Amino acid sequence: MTKILTPTAEHDVAAHDGLWMSPADAATVTGWTLKPEGMCRAELCVPLPASAVGTNEVDVAAFWKKLGGPAIASDQRDVWALGAPADERNGALEGFEAPDFTLPDVNGVARSLSQLRGKKVFLATWASW
Amino acid sequence: MWQQLYSELKDENFMVVAVAEESRGTDHARPWIEQAKSDYWQLIDAEHRLEDLYNLVNVPQAVWIDEAGRIVRPPETAGSTDHFRRMDLKTRTMSPEDQAERLAARQAYLDAVRAWVATGKHALPADAARASLPKVTPQIAESRARFRLGVWLRAHGRAAEGDRQMAEASRLHPDAWSLWRQAADLDEVGKASGPDFWKRVQALGDKPYYPPAKL
Numbered sequence: 001m002t003k004i005l006t007p008t009a010e011h012d013v014a015a016h017d018g019l020w021m022s023p024a025d026a027a028t029v030t031g032w033t034l035k036p037e038g039m040c041r042a043e044l045c046v047p048l049p050a051s052a053v054g055t056n057e058v059d060v061a062a063f064w065k066k067l068g069g070p071a072i073a074s075d076q077r078d079v080w081a082l083g084a085p086a087d088e089r090n091g092a093l094e095g096f097e098a099p100d101f102t103l104p105d106v107n108g109v110a111r112s113l114s115q116l117r118g119k120k121v122f123l124a125t126w127a128s129w
Numbered sequence: 130m131w132q133q134l135y136s137e138l139k140d141e142n143f144m145v146v147a148v149a150e151e152s153r154g155t156d157h158a159r160p161w162i163e164q165a166k167s168d169y170w171q172l173i174d175a176e177h178r179l180e181d182l183y184n185l186v187n188v189p190q191a192v193w194i195d196e197a198g199r200i201v202r203p204p205e206t207a208g209s210t211d212h213f214r215r216m217d218l219k220t221r222t223m224s225p226e227d228q229a230e231r232l233a234a235r236q237a238y239l240d241a242v243r244a245w246v247a248t249g250k251h252a253l254p255a256d257a258a259r260a261s262l263p264k265v266t267p268q269i270a271e272s273r274a275r276f277r278l279g280v281w282l283r284a285h286g287r288a289a290e291g292d293r294q295m296a297e298a299s300r301l302h303p304d305a306w307s308l309w310r311q312a313a314d315l316d317e318v319g320k321a322s323g324p325d326f327w328k329r330v331q332a333l334g335d336k337p338y339y340p341p342a343k344l
Contacts, residue, residue: 005277007181070271072278075290079281083274089184089265093203096258098194099182103148103172106155106162111146111170117198119144120246124191124207125179126130127150127307128161129314129321 019060145169201252205342208238272302
């Protein structure tokens with residue numbers, strides 16, 4: 001199994017030769033679905049080169065690079081991190097809708113920013129280091 | 130750190146969310162959180178997800194979000210100042226003047242939060258907010274992915290490889306103090322404020338470590 005880290009999740013996927021995997025796994029990992037037009041999410045499709053599509057499989061590393069996101073592999077290529085494309089981050093921030101997130105508190109209870117809709121929120125970071 | 134502010138304002142439709150950028154995890158952050166005796170949200174962000182989402186570079190940074198879930202002040206230093214750079218490293222003390230200025234700057238920032246909650250003051254119009262948004266570059270995006278991978282490798286017994294990924298993350302995004310300092314802390318507790326940290330701070334020259342919020 002190959003471990004894939006996305007900005008908000010971790011997936012264990014049967015992949016070979018990098019990130020070649022089934023279209024179903026590709027959809028789970030990326031949120032994009034393989035169609036004849038390319039990889040699609042809602043109304044948007046990103047065309048893929050013929051070299052990135054096989055018989056019932058797709059090269060997610062090639063797709064991710066086409067999308068403009070970083071795809072970084074460990075030395076043994078058993079763990080990959082797919083980062084958000086810069087344009088996606090900039091687009092979200094320039095729209096000024098505060099990106100939602102879910103993080104645990106010290107007791108492990110998951111808390112989401114969206115639960116606080118209707119309040120003014122002062123969101124601040126800190127660290128022990 | 131924010132308990133007094135929160136106690137004053139919690140009946141005004143106001144919430145504080147404090148996020149620990151702490152790759153050593155919950156148990157490492159717990160003593161500080163218990164000591165704070167806070168009743169606002171104290172969340173743990175072992176993978177620095179929030180920094181990725183909001184393009185943050187240091188702690189403490191804050192983002193102000195209004196009732197509709199809109200960012201009204203993009204990321205900025207949350208009341209800290211550069212006075213620490215002038216402290217006597219042997220005695221770890223600041224001059225009384227610097228201490229007073231530092232406290233006053235923090236008070237001014239807290240007062241701005243109070244004014245925002247009371248009247249909406251200091252919320253930026255969209256064009257001003259847009260102008261102050263730091264841009265995510267492809268290098269920064271790659272840096273975040275490498276850092277994420279590095280934290281995972283470190284947590285799974287592959288420290289040397291994780292360190293290499295984190296060092297590359299810092300090289301790609303040299304302004305992100307939180308990436309460099311977190312990596313240093315994972316290497317050894319205390320290293321994030323050790324001699325290498327001070328060397329990096331000195332190398333800033335006239336550039337700020339904590340750019341002051343423009344209120």
